[in-house]
Amino acid sequence: MTDPFAPTPRDRFTFGLWTVGNPGADPFGSRVRPSISPVEIVQGLAKAGAYGVNLHDNDLVPFDASASERDRIVAEFQAALKDCGMKVPMATTNLFSHPVFRDGAFTASDPKVRAFALRKAKHAIELGVELGASTIVFWGGREGVESDAARDARDAIRWFRECLDYLGDWSQAQDYQLRFALEAKPNEPRGDIYLPTTGHMLHFIETLRNKDMCGVNPEVAHENMPGLSMVHAVAQAMEADKLFHIDLNAQRIGRYDQDLRFASEDLKGAFFLVRLLEGTGGYPRYEGMRHFDAHAYRTEDIDGVWDFARGCMRSYRILAEKAAAFDQDAEVQEILAANHADAEDIGALTAAYSTESDAALEALDLDPDALAARGHRYERLDQLAMEHIMGVRQG
Numbered sequence: 001m002t003d004p005f006a007p008t009p010r011d012r013f014t015f016g017l018w019t020v021g022n023p024g025a026d027p028f029g030s031r032v033r034p035s036i037s038p039v040e041i042v043q044g045l046a047k048a049g050a051y052g053v054n055l056h057d058n059d060l061v062p063f064d065a066s067a068s069e070r071d072r073i074v075a076e077f078q079a080a081l082k083d084c085g086m087k088v089p090m091a092t093t094n095l096f097s098h099p100v101f102r103d104g105a106f107t108a109s110d111p112k113v114r115a116f117a118l119r120k121a122k123h124a125i126e127l128g129v130e131l132g133a134s135t136i137v138f139w140g141g142r143e144g145v146e147s148d149a150a151r152d153a154r155d156a157i158r159w160f161r162e163c164l165d166y167l168g169d170w171s172q173a174q175d176y177q178l179r180f181a182l183e184a185k186p187n188e189p190r191g192d193i194y195l196p197t198t199g200h201m202l203h204f205i206e207t208l209r210n211k212d213m214c215g216v217n218p219e220v221a222h223e224n225m226p227g228l229s230m231v232h233a234v235a236q237a238m239e240a241d242k243l244f245h246i247d248l249n250a251q252r253i254g255r256y257d258q259d260l261r262f263a264s265e266d267l268k269g270a271f272f273l274v275r276l277l278e279g280t281g282g283y284p285r286y287e288g289m290r291h292f293d294a295h296a297y298r299t300e301d302i303d304g305v306w307d308f309a310r311g312c313m314r315s316y317r318i319l320a321e322k323a324a325a326f327d328q329d330a331e332v333q334e335i336l337a338a339n340h341a342d343a344e345d346i347g348a349l350t351a352a353y354s355t356e357s358d359a360a361l362e363a364l365d366l367d368p369d370a371l372a373a374r375g376h377r378y379e380r381l382d383q384l385a386m387e388h389i390m391g392v393r394q395g
Helices: 037-049 067-084 112-129 153-173 198-205 220-224 230-239 267-278 302-326 329-342 348-353 357-362 368-372 378-390
Strands: 013-016 052-056 090-092 135-139 179-183 214-216 290-292
Touching: 037 052, 037 302, 067 112, 067 198, 090 112, 112 153, 135 153, 153 179, 153 198, 179 198, 179 290, 198 214, 198 230, 220 230, 220 267, 220 378, 230 267, 267 368, 267 378, 290 302, 302 329, 302 378, 329 378
Parallel strands: 013 052, 013 290, 052 090, 090 135, 135 179, 179 214
Antiparallel strands: none
């Protein structure tokens, strides 16, 4: 029997080399799995039904590789991509692992470190372009502090802006057709990270010289760690036409960055996120990649890693079907229509000011007690969502 939830390249699912290739090490224990080479990752993801693979520069090319080693590794990787029909939609640069970045990269107090970070980012962009990437993600893992005595945050934000402006200008000078996606995180590995949420990043982008080429890359875990809503972060990014990339995983609120299999925690949050991306509620569907930035439990062997990868994609497919069923449910549509009803076209009055609309607004017969007495049936609406999620709703 054909599996209706089996992923195909049409779903545009991607994984990072660092996700499937995660060996299960953590701060309290060494690796528990053997390495999976980039070529093997490409082959395995293609077999599992993924569209493509993403990477940090040093996921593929070691930090200290010679030029000849770099070219050999890249050529082997490109051959595997071609053989498997896989793409590299996104590339990024590792500005957090090497000790040189212990005080930051673009926000480091030492201008020589900022210069080194810029040069490394340029080379990573060149690698991404060579592999066919159209999106470059910037995650500032070390862009923060443990103590605000270290620097004035205004300096850090200015240095961050200068570096991104430089890279934007340089990319355009090379005639690269790229989009930059900025990724926020509140903390870890730094005590506090600058620009900690997607909302912060969206404002910061408006201060950049090349703001039109810059958007955001929200991540479920990074928004959920401090208890924020990933659905609202993504909706704000979509409303601003700034959702350039997205990282899908799962996270328990208040924990360290867990990068769990997509939808394995907060199933309702995952449902509403998929509903948002798929556009089943009425807005256009998000046409970008569905990137899974997660990794298998430390308990798993290599077979378990592929169980993890298939599970991410399968859960997304299942939730997409349930989201469509929810929005096609007649009772759901009835409740939503009742709450959004506007027989008197009052919404037109509040949409924009004019002297005429303001006069009409003042003339409205608005009884706050009568308005306050009305229930909205959100309890029933949420229960319908839960029943669709749990697979018992047939309407």
